Amino acid sequence: MIIKNTVYNLLGLGLPLLVAVVSMPVLIHSLGDARFGVLTLIWAVVSYFGLFDLGLGRALTQQLSVLIAAERDEEIAPMVFTSLLMMTGLGLLASALLWFGAELGARSISHASDSAEIIGSIRVMAIAMPFIVLTTGFRGILEAKSAFGIINLIRLPMGLFTFLGPLAIVLWYKNDLVAVTAVLTLGRVIACLVHAYFAARCLPGMLNARHFNASFMKPLLVSGGWMTVTNIISPLMSYLDRFLISTTISAAAVAYYVTPNEMITKIWIIPGALTAVLFPAFSSQIGSGRSHELMDLYRRSVLYLLLAITPMTLIIAFASKEILTLWVGASFAEQSSSVLRIFSYGVLISSITQIPFSLLQGAGKAALTAKVHVVEFPVYCLLLWLSCSYYGLEGAALVWLLRICADGWIMFYFSFDILEIRFTEVFGTKFIALMTLITLSFASTLIPLAGLKIWQFSSCLAIIAAYMWFSFLSENERLLSKRKVYAIFGK
Structure with missing residues (x-):
């Protein structure tokens, strides 16, 4: 189902x-x-x-x-x-x-x-x-x-x-x-x-x-309760950047900012489709006290999302200028390619953040997530206004990324704390190493090697994939993956 x-x-x-x-x-x-x-x-x-x-x-x-x-x-x-x-x-x-x-x-x-x-x-x-x-x-x-x-x-x-x-x-x-x-x-x-x-x-x-x-x-x-507060503040933070850009820079600048944002954030339909059906599953397992099944589902959901979304966002980050040039033209790409690289990493972080967010909602902690967003909102407004005024589109995108990362850290922290699940029981230091590898790969997109961009991307992705294969997948999951690959390419 x-x-x-x-x-x-x-x-x-x-x-x-x-x-x-x-x-x-x-x-x-x-x-x-x-x-x-x-x-x-x-x-x-x-x-x-x-x-x-x-x-x-x-x-x-x-x-x-x-x-x-x-x-x-x-x-x-x-x-x-x-x-x-x-x-x-x-x-x-x-x-x-x-x-x-x-x-x-x-x-x-x-x-x-x-x-x-x-x-x-x-x-x-x-x-x-x-x-x-x-x-x-x-x-x-x-x-x-x-x-x-x-x-x-x-x-x-x-x-x-x-x-x-x-x-x-x-x-x-x-x-x-x-x-x-x-x-x-x-x-x-x-x-x-x-x-x-x-x-x-x-x-x-x-x-x-x-x-x-x-x-x-x-x-x-x-x-509706506290969930309404989240439903109001969270979209407001999502749309605030474009309004501040329109008032501090220009309406045309909004197009340069929003177009790559609208393109890359459509990837959110993948975690959105998953969490829509995970929500009742989390609620059921929390209510029945099946902590082992809950941790397993939580862990696999995060890792599978990383496995699915990292290649997509990483290739968009590496080929941001080329993609935008083919899509909307070279002059437009010149204005927007840098912010698309920033958005790519942010979309990956926000995608996996939807798992702990859904877990907290399923545990009846909507008040907590709403209070987090209430505290974040004025800080985000101030930083966004300053960044738009002094650093332009890239500044606005970096503040957006900062909010995404802070929100992700907070949601993961409280999901472990409130549900009395230790981080080491679910992920451990291997997960920190994995996220470090992914972050460094995205950082390398800011300094692409001339003529070697494809090899640069392939190397980053191969290292991440190998680390996930040997550090996170169980023997059964590896065997199942090999069978599926053989079924597709073995004939």
Whole structure:
């Protein structure tokens, strides 16, 4: 079940990336660097305001799962109606904030050429906010019914539409941000209606009791709890860099920063797909006290993620300039290749950090992760502002990397401390040596050897792979790997 649901998530999240790879260079060329930078800011605002469900989507999944398991059918319809009504109100609030804050947002963007176009784009997307928030509620219903196949069947075409819709507008209709955001808004509305349709099919009679029941508010809001704080602050830290760049440098600089960031961070779908199904597994093993199985799953998850993601991020770091040149052009690559190298290492660290983060969440320690992010936030804001003001894009990327590394260290530390698992029981000094080898390999990308870049990359990867093979894989895992290799190449 874990493997099947992980594959569903990978397909639903990953296939639209193939379209993104083709569409983003065309959008950059058609809209221009500055206007494309503004479009990425609008995407960021809409993504962040989508968190205005305040965790109610996840809370609805949790509460609804309890009611279904306990066969308390008479409470399901009131719970669903109450939660959806609350989310409608929150969506309308988010819409109003976006609509009336559009002028302020447009004025805050440095060197923006057409503020009227920016204001119009923000206000068009504001119309989509109630539908975006409600979609999280309908998805929560589907998750409670374990309808992951349906969720990803919806996610796939909608993900494709996110890139193909704007592409069609700029190529065949009008090179205008308002028109692009209008088609994105249409996509959000359709996504909401499709989710609603399938939620009603999976949970017949979910709106039979159409009255607001205040008694359900407390469990819904409490279930969101500290997780809501994390859901608000963590994305804010993720998007803050691009807004500070727009105000301290220029809107065009945002494009040089965001484009490599958006490209490399799509790798996060791999740990995201895995941790989505690891979360209930961790919760189950913690609750049953199976510490040995928990440590084994924890260890293998981290090591397998390293094994999967290190080659991808390392080759992107080594070939950052070449990749960006082929994708978006030589002049763009000249501005962005250095930050892509920094992002590559950060994505690797953040990927393995999702394992201890999920472990802490599964142990009911959402308050701890939220408090960590609350403490990190003001420090990150100050350092990011200073770096953008004095050191440009590379400074902003280095501060981003510093936050990622600090967050990773803290999450690993508390996962061992709170669950009373010693580091040496799970990894030991061999893991420190492995991470040192990986870090040195990424550092070597900053000083590539002329004409020997392929050999430099191959040597780094071979050393890392050999160390993992002999130091971390068991005899059974080595044997299984040999059999799979022989099955593929032996014929």
